[in-house]
Amino acid sequence: MVHIAADLPQFLQRRELAAYEQRLARTAYAYGVDLRRAQWLATSTVGDPLMRTVDRRWSSMVQGLEADSVRPLRKAPPTALLEELARLIHMLRAPLPTIRLLRPEVAGDWPTITPLGTTKGGLHWLVMDLDRVMALSAPERTFALASALGHLQCDHGAIFAAHLMAHRGRRVGLVKGLLRPWAKVSVFSADRAGLVAAPSLEVAFEAVERQASEHPAWMPRWPDLATRRQSLEDFDKSSMMARRRLLCDDHGGWSMAPPGREEEMDSIGRKMASALGGAIRMGGRLAMKIEGYERRRKDDGDASDEADEDEEAKVDANAEAEAPEEPKAAPEPPPIDPERASRLEKALRDAWSLARCDQRLTRRLGLL
């Protein structure tokens, strides 16, 4: 019998669906100020050949990195860091990246976290200097991780990969030069993602300053600090941040998805599970998202499973059988707190629209 997880076509279909969702998400235009620019780069007649040049050099770059820069895969980051990443991936609807750790001897030539990747969502890497990441304060670490995930979400991985390839002498200097205008704007989307996750402006300023102070020569030149700070201040007044501050619970359960999306995703998960014998609820971001839900449900089920195993306690089992469990009703949606709703309404009324934030930024940068 073929194992259900070995049936590749279902995963291919889901990947296609995820890519389609990603394209749709871009139209929502949450924090990515340059999503359309990045999309043009990946799909247009002129941009595609440019980026494909980078993609075609990916394998050889990875070989080179494994030989001299990144640690073997056996060394994994601490679980707490991975859990933090999983939370941020869920929150920002970001792709699941491959994590690679830098060797200490070369870590000085790299930023604390470097997002790399290929175009069109093929591969996403986060290359980290674990010592520096763990030395950051918790809020700054959240900002740094979120901004790196923001880069990946907005398809900036290939831009940084092009710069790294140029630095490592892989003859993509021309491509790197052509990508300069994209590289210049990319940091604003990432800063916004960091602020969404952090979500304190002070933390964001500190993190941005630290990032600017440890900027390696091969990375694209970032815009000056004042512009980045101004952009963050503008975004901090946006309706996105107003919602983020008011709707986020203590466990980081809030995510970029529009209201009702959570339930929809869970429902899709359940339908797929029942259709395929409960075996394919896993994999990728969906698995990360429903992890907590699934765990709770399984743990609840433990008691009844183990109760069946004990043959010697039949008397108790009979007692249990006498009081059969009533079928559980569908969980009711949590009631809306009127005070919270009115606070949200007021905050949204006072907040800036994203279009206003973007317009101020693009005018300041002199972009079309």
Added chain:
Amino acid sequence: MTTASPTSTAPQPTSDARSVLLEHAQTLESIAKELGLTDLGRTIGADTRRRLDDHRVRAVVLGEIKQGKSTLINAILGRDVLPTGVTPTTGAVATVRVGDAPGMFVCTDDDRTAIEADRFAALATGRDQPLEGSTLELVVEDGALPPTLELIDTPGMNDMERVRGAISRGQLPRADVLVLVLDATQLLNRTEMAFLRDAISAVGGLAGSGASLLLAINRIDLVDESDRPLLVDYLRREVRALAGEGAEDAIEIFQTDARGALRRPDEDSPGVEDVRRLRARLLEIADGHADVLPARARAALSRHASLLAHNAAIAARALTLEELALRREIRAIEREVLDHESDMVLLREQLAAGQATLQEQSEARIDRFRDDLRASTLSCVDSANLRMLSNHLPGSLHDAFLAFAREESDRLRVELDELTHQAMRTHGEQARRRLFQATMRLGFRGPPIYIDPPSVALEAGLVFVGLAGTAVMYFGSMMAGLAMTVAGPLATVFLREKSLRDARERAKTELPGALERASEALRDSIRRVVEQHVSAVEEHLVLANVALGRQLVSVLEQAREQLGQGDAPDAENRRTQAQARMLELEQQLYAVRQQLQR
């Protein structure tokens, strides 16, 4: 043999270090009480204070029956004070120390009664059964030992009555020096190896814990002189492997002839000389008690924190159960673990067999999955287009592996829980957490394969040919231009098909290696999880030793009490609060362990 009077002005641990250790002890004590382990809490506090305030190094003498443990102690003391001989075997723990009023005593927690020599001999050899929880104490006159040293004689670890072995195990965590007496004619058998592993684990390891392991190869006079270096080399090698890295300095080997040393203390034979050397080494360790004992207190606290963490994990899982299931587990522990003393050797064998079976079955499933996935992927590759091959195939392979890993980890969790259940009739959260972590790490490993997209040079060249053809058509030959304009796209179609074929070939070539690498990562991850889990269960068994059953029942009873009646209106709320509190306790224990190991 006599010893100079000890100085009362021996260096003390600095007050800062002392207060930090006492603070940690207090934290652990309160956590133990909160988990329902009041006795353990009391032991933690008492052990720490004893080490920091009594300034006495405890050297526990261990070994199988009739190896000469009591004889060796007599030889170290230079007098025949403990019963030895052809028949007598030690049946109870006996502490030997110096004091102002020499004599023999039976001690309990709050009482100390003087007894006659005959009664002491009857109790020490097991002819009479001492009261439960009592120990024997032999106080010798000043000079036989320094006041900073206690020698503890224990029953043989392979004694027919397993209780005696368990009593010896109970002494292990309180030991500062382990003196393992081995028979030179049958060195380090399986029981001794297992016991030594437990002993090292029970003292918190030998590296940096302040504990020393002194191995006495007794009856060395029965071994030919030429064979002795071979024996020592073999023993050193085996014990090093067992004790792990960084433990070399804490291990010393002595080739003793205890009987000869007792009968002819002034003889110059190597066996008698090594008894003198062993005594001198013990005195030296006792002299350095100001360094040894705080380190021992730290290691013991760390060990207690580990034990509490195991119990907290059991409580965390118990808090997810319904009252009925919890009651059944308590009954099962009372029936199986409390009533029958755990046989560590048997349990260890069971665990090892279970571990081997689990790994074997899991590896077979992984191999089958890899083969199925390879077949499925190859059929997909044959029908996939370029975009699918380079953009979606790598990620989909990763998703498939993750899906399998998640399912496999669910299955393994049940199997590991079952294995744990066999050993202690209940189980904790560890298997689920470890598997969750392992799966999460696999999630961040990324796709095993990447298929390069086709080159852009040809396509760009052909577009150029098409454009040039259009120009030629306008400004030159109509026919040549037309041919160029049509040939460009046609050739593009042809070359795209070729690129696709090349990409498919590349995918087929790279696929087996990529799948093998990903399978190996999965295998490795699962192997590590199973190993870690089994060694954690073993650690729990060793740390809890004879108190395992009582501790488990206490923890589960406490959880039951916290949950209260399942149909009470605030039952769910109480459960949530208790679970949150347990999480806090576990985090606190983790922090304490980190600080103690720093």
